[in-house]
Amino acid sequence: MTGSLVVVGLGPGNPDQMTPEAAAAVGSAEDFFGYFPYLDRLSLRPNQRRHASDNREELARAREALAMAAEGGKVCVVSGGDPGVFAMAAAVCEAIEDGPEQWRGIDISVVPGITAMLAVAARVGAPLGHDFCAISLSTNLKPWEIIEKRLIAAAEAGFVMAFYNPISKARPHQLSEALDLLRRHLPPDVPVVFGRAAGRPDEVIRTVALKDASADMADMATCIIVGSCETRTIERDGKSPLVYSPRSYRGGSI
Amino acid sequence: MTGSLVVVGLGPGNPDQMTPEAAAAVGSAEDFFGYFPYLDRLSLRPNQRRHASDNREELARAREALAMAAEGGKVCVVSGGDPGVFAMAAAVCEAIEDGPEQWRGIDISVVPGITAMLAVAARVGAPLGHDFCAISLSTNLKPWEIIEKRLIAAAEAGFVMAFYNPISKARPHQLSEALDLLRRHLPPDVPVVFGRAAGRPDEVIRTVALKDASADMADMATCIIVGSCETRTIERDGKSPLVYSPRSYRGGSI
Numbered sequence: 001m002t003g004s005l006v007v008v009g010l011g012p013g014n015p016d017q018m019t020p021e022a023a024a025a026v027g028s029a030e031d032f033f034g035y036f037p038y039l040d041r042l043s044l045r046p047n048q049r050r051h052a053s054d055n056r057e058e059l060a061r062a063r064e065a066l067a068m069a070a071e072g073g074k075v076c077v078v079s080g081g082d083p084g085v086f087a088m089a090a091a092v093c094e095a096i097e098d099g100p101e102q103w104r105g106i107d108i109s110v111v112p113g114i115t116a117m118l119a120v121a122a123r124v125g126a127p128l129g130h131d132f133c134a135i136s137l138s139t140n141l142k143p144w145e146i147i148e149k150r151l152i153a154a155a156e157a158g159f160v161m162a163f164y165n166p167i168s169k170a171r172p173h174q175l176s177e178a179l180d181l182l183r184r185h186l187p188p189d190v191p192v193v194f195g196r197a198a199g200r201p202d203e204v205i206r207t208v209a210l211k212d213a214s215a216d217m218a219d220m221a222t223c224i225i226v227g228s229c230e231t232r233t234i235e236r237d238g239k240s241p242l243v244y245s246p247r248s249y250r251g252g253s254i
Numbered sequence: 255m256t257g258s259l260v261v262v263g264l265g266p267g268n269p270d271q272m273t274p275e276a277a278a279a280v281g282s283a284e285d286f287f288g289y290f291p292y293l294d295r296l297s298l299r300p301n302q303r304r305h306a307s308d309n310r311e312e313l314a315r316a317r318e319a320l321a322m323a324a325e326g327g328k329v330c331v332v333s334g335g336d337p338g339v340f341a342m343a344a345a346v347c348e349a350i351e352d353g354p355e356q357w358r359g360i361d362i363s364v365v366p367g368i369t370a371m372l373a374v375a376a377r378v379g380a381p382l383g384h385d386f387c388a389i390s391l392s393t394n395l396k397p398w399e400i401i402e403k404r405l406i407a408a409a410e411a412g413f414v415m416a417f418y419n420p421i422s423k424a425r426p427h428q429l430s431e432a433l434d435l436l437r438r439h440l441p442p443d444v445p446v447v448f449g450r451a452a453g454r455p456d457e458v459i460r461t462v463a464l465k466d467a468s469a470d471m472a473d474m475a476t477c478i479i480v481g482s483c484e485t486r487t488i489e490r491d492g493k494s495p496l497v498y499s500p501r502s503y504r505g506g507s508i
Binding site: 011014015016017018019020021024058082083084085086087089090091092093094096097104105108109110111112113114115118119121122123125126127128129130131132133134135136141142143146149150153154156157158159199232234235236237238239242244245246247248249 | 339345348375490502
């Protein structure tokens with residue numbers, strides 16, 4: 001009998017930002033696969049089994065989960081944020097495409113979650129209020145030249161940008177290089193938001209001008225939003241500034 | 255006494271995709287502003303007041319909400335999806351920037367929600383699994399030439415694209431023009447997902463090749479995801495195909 005596999009987004013970490021749909025999916029599964037800090041967020045019953053793994057093992061984890069579902073398991077694969085944004089849903093699809101024919105018969109579902117850029121944006125106003133893009137800066141999965149090409153295209157076309165995986169131990173300089181590149185294509189005062197653990201008790205949100213942005217303001221759990229030429233900052237007495245991208249294009253920046 | 259204003263994302267429409275954080279924000283506010291179908295989703299108590307308005311009145315609505323908060327109100331502005339993505343959070347920020355100094359003293363908060371593209375992506379697999387962008391096709395707020403420039407930039411740089419506001423009564427041809435433009439910049443078999451009411455009982459999700467995509471597959475409530483050269487479709491016997499963008503760049507498309 002073929003089982004089921006649900007890929008669930010737990011949201012950014014604040015339990016109040018996890019949807020009832022995600023909670024229900026977790027409640028009805030029996031075997032849980034995921035990066036161990038995400039599994040640590042779940043309150044599992046004694047008859048629900050954990051299969052934790054390290055990050056950078058996404059494809060092996062997806063295969064293991066699919067093999068168990070193919071044998072009839074009720075399997076849950078968890079992601080932080082949204083599972084469709086640089087996360088496990090694509091890894092599961094890759095594994096299905098390259099795997100045994102039988103895996104195509106497994107009931108697959110994906111439960112969306114609040115992805116990091118939305119949680120970070122909410123903490124400062126509305127920096128994603130106009131056209132925007134999301135780019136993973138990790139060079140584990142694509143060459144740096146492609147990232148550079150996309151950064152330049154996004155800056156020149158007027159997209160706000162959200163960076164995922166901005167820093168990795170294997171390549172500590174990628175964020176510095178990205179910021180240096182953007183300084184050659186965007187005005188120096190464009191706001192840059194560094195958001196870590198948005199909505200959690202250990203949240204750190206910091207907004208600086210592009211000219212002052214540096215890689216040491218981020219770690220691997222930071223989501224970074226780089227404004228476009230049109231993104232604005234509203235200073236407020238005794239409150240943190242609001243950062244937003246106007247809904248309407250005001251011209252002059254392209 | 256200055257009051258508070260919270261901008262809340264209700265998610266795509268399925269109540270199980272609305273976060274507990276959003277539900278709590280709704281529960282503690284007293285005056286509700288929003289496009290009337292979004293207000294209709296709320297179960298308000300008798301002492302909670304509705305101030306419904308039509309769409310395309312975002313800025314006037316934001317000002318009215320801020321004026322009430324400035325007088326001590328506990329005000330909630332609601333958006334479908336996420337309030338920071340082509341929605342009310344930016345309208346509120348715009349109104350604050352151009353409004354009386356006192357409005358900068360209002361306690362403003364934004365509660366994120368599941369935005370349409372995440373809900374649609376989840377229903378088909380992981381089309382947003384690699385770098386992607388979100389573009390509003392509405393010409394109410396920006397000239398068509400800017401939209402064209404961004405479509406070309408996104409196609410050539412290899413971004414998957416999500417389109418919001420694809421059709422409007424005032425400009426019924428914008429989606430046709432966008433698809434025609436993309437056919438000149440992307441291969442004919444790139445998958446295009448039309449997602450309407452994702453996660454709701456009246457959900458319609460349809461995936462076609464770019465060469466077969468047409469504007470009559472969408473209405474103003476449809477979110478459209480256009481794959482990149484790398485986006486793949488997995489056919490499955492007796493099940494809808496999976497559409498996903500591999501995490502790793504496989505080369506050759508740029």
